[in-house]
Amino acid sequence: MxxxxxxxxxxxxxxxxxxxxxxxxxxxxxxxxxxxxxxxxxxxxxxxxxxxxxxxxxxxxxxxxxxxxxxxxxxxxxxxxxxxxxxxxxxxxxxxxxxxxxxxxxxxxxxxxxxxxxxxxxxTAAEGGSYTFTMPEEDVVQTGNNSTEHIGLRMxxxxxxxxxxxxxxxxxxxxxGSLLRFRVKNLNSGAETITGIGVEAENGRGVFGRSVTLTADGASVTATYADEGDSRIGVTLSDCTVASGEMLTAYTATLPGASFGDGTVLKVVLTTGGGSYVSDRFTITDGSGLSLTDGKWTPGKFYTLNLTLDNELRFEGVNHDGFTETDNDIEW
Structure with a gap:
C-alpha cells in the first residue's frame, strides 16, 4: 500500500x-x-x-x-x-x-x-484581507514512476x-486547482529511461494558471483566478526507467488560466535519457474528453492524458474525473 x-x-x-x-x-x-x-x-x-x-x-x-x-x-x-x-x-x-x-x-x-x-x-496576504496563492514557476520534479509526493505545493x-x-x-x-496525469505505455522492445514530460499550448496561449486570490466575506469565499498564465507545464523525472510493456505515470497540477476551447492545439513532449524527444499534438474539440468551465480547467477535477511510446509518441485520448468520494472503488 x-x-x-x-x-x-x-x-x-x-x-x-x-x-x-x-x-x-x-x-x-x-x-x-x-x-x-x-x-x-x-x-x-x-x-x-x-x-x-x-x-x-x-x-x-x-x-x-x-x-x-x-x-x-x-x-x-x-x-x-x-x-x-x-x-x-x-x-x-x-x-x-x-x-x-x-x-x-x-x-x-x-x-x-x-x-x-x-x-x-x-x-501571501494583501491589503484588505485577501490572500493569493501563486503556483511555483519551475517544472515539478518527480522521483520515480507513479510517485505523488511532489505535487503538494501545486495543489x-x-x-x-x-x-x-x-x-x-x-x-x-x-x-x-486541477491535477494533470500523464500515462505513457512503453511499446518499445526494451526499457526506456524517461527524464521529462510536459504539455504546451500552441501560439503561446496561457492556459495554465499562475495564481488565485481568495477574498472572504462572512461565510463565503470568492476565488479569483488571474487571466494570464503559462503556455506550458511539465514534469522533470528522476530515477524513472520504464520496462517494455509497462506504464509511465507522471503528475503535475494547474490552476485555471486563460480561456481556451474548441480548436486549441495542445502538444505533449516527452524527453528520454539520451536527450532525444518525441511529441504529439491533439486538438481540443467537444469530443476530446476534456471537461472545462467557461473554457478553462475546472478546479476539483483531474485530467488524464493517455499516450503510447515506440519510435514515436502517440496521443491516445484524454479523460477526466471529479474529486469525488469514491473513484474506481478506491478509498481516500
Missing amino acids: KRLHAKWLLPLLAAACAVTGCDTAGVQEDDDTSQERPFRATSRIGGNDTRATVDSDALTFKWENKSEEAHLVYKDGEQTGYTFTIDQNTISDDGRQADFGAESGFEAEAGTWLLAAIPTTGY PMYARAQATAERTASFSFKHL
Missing part, C-alpha cells in the same frame, strides 16, 4: 466534518474549554470537495506524524498566518482524522471567521469556518 505524505493535505481533512458528518471513533476527545487549552482544528479526509483520485492503484491518503506537517489559518481583519501542527495522539484508527493544535499565541473569540489555506508556502486548497467557544474549528476544504 502506498502512502501519500500529507504535507499538503493537512487542512484538507478538516473539511469533511462540516459537509459529511464525522465518525470520530478512535479520536481522543478533550472537554476542557479553558483558555489554557490550545486552539484546535479538527481535520478529516472525506467529502466530495476534499477527495482526489491520483491513480488507479490502491493509494490511500492517511495522516502521519511528521513534524513539518502544518496548515495556515488566517483570522479576519489580520494579515498574519498561524501555523497548526498535527497531534500524533489524535490520529484516528483509520488514519483519516486528526487534530491540529495552534502555535503559541493564537487566539480567536467565538464567532471569529477563520480562513485555512494549504500548502503552508505559496500564500492549493482553502476552507472557511468560525471559531467556537470551545476553542475549536472544523473546516470544509475545497480544491482550487
Whole structure:
C-alpha cells in the first residue's frame, strides 16, 4: 500500500466534518474549554470537495506524524498566518482524522471567521484581507514512476469556518486547482529511461494558471483566478526507467488560466535519457474528453492524458474525473 505524505493535505481533512458528518471513533476527545487549552482544528479526509483520485492503484491518503506537517489559518481583519501542527495522539484508527493544535499565541473569540489555506508556502496576504496563492514557476520534479509526493505545493486548497467557544474549528476544504496525469505505455522492445514530460499550448496561449486570490466575506469565499498564465507545464523525472510493456505515470497540477476551447492545439513532449524527444499534438474539440468551465480547467477535477511510446509518441485520448468520494472503488 502506498502512502501519500500529507504535507499538503493537512487542512484538507478538516473539511469533511462540516459537509459529511464525522465518525470520530478512535479520536481522543478533550472537554476542557479553558483558555489554557490550545486552539484546535479538527481535520478529516472525506467529502466530495476534499477527495482526489491520483491513480488507479490502491493509494490511500492517511495522516502521519511528521513534524513539518502544518496548515495556515488566517483570522479576519489580520494579515498574519498561524501555523497548526498535527497531534500524533489524535490520529484516528483509520488514519483519516486528526487534530491540529495552534502555535503559541493564537487566539480567536467565538464567532471569529477563520480562513485555512494549504500548502503552508505559496500564500501571501494583501491589503484588505485577501490572500493569493501563486503556483511555483519551475517544472515539478518527480522521483520515480507513479510517485505523488511532489505535487503538494501545486495543489492549493482553502476552507472557511468560525471559531467556537470551545476553542475549536472544523473546516470544509475545497480544491482550487486541477491535477494533470500523464500515462505513457512503453511499446518499445526494451526499457526506456524517461527524464521529462510536459504539455504546451500552441501560439503561446496561457492556459495554465499562475495564481488565485481568495477574498472572504462572512461565510463565503470568492476565488479569483488571474487571466494570464503559462503556455506550458511539465514534469522533470528522476530515477524513472520504464520496462517494455509497462506504464509511465507522471503528475503535475494547474490552476485555471486563460480561456481556451474548441480548436486549441495542445502538444505533449516527452524527453528520454539520451536527450532525444518525441511529441504529439491533439486538438481540443467537444469530443476530446476534456471537461472545462467557461473554457478553462475546472478546479476539483483531474485530467488524464493517455499516450503510447515506440519510435514515436502517440496521443491516445484524454479523460477526466471529479474529486469525488469514491473513484474506481478506491478509498481516500
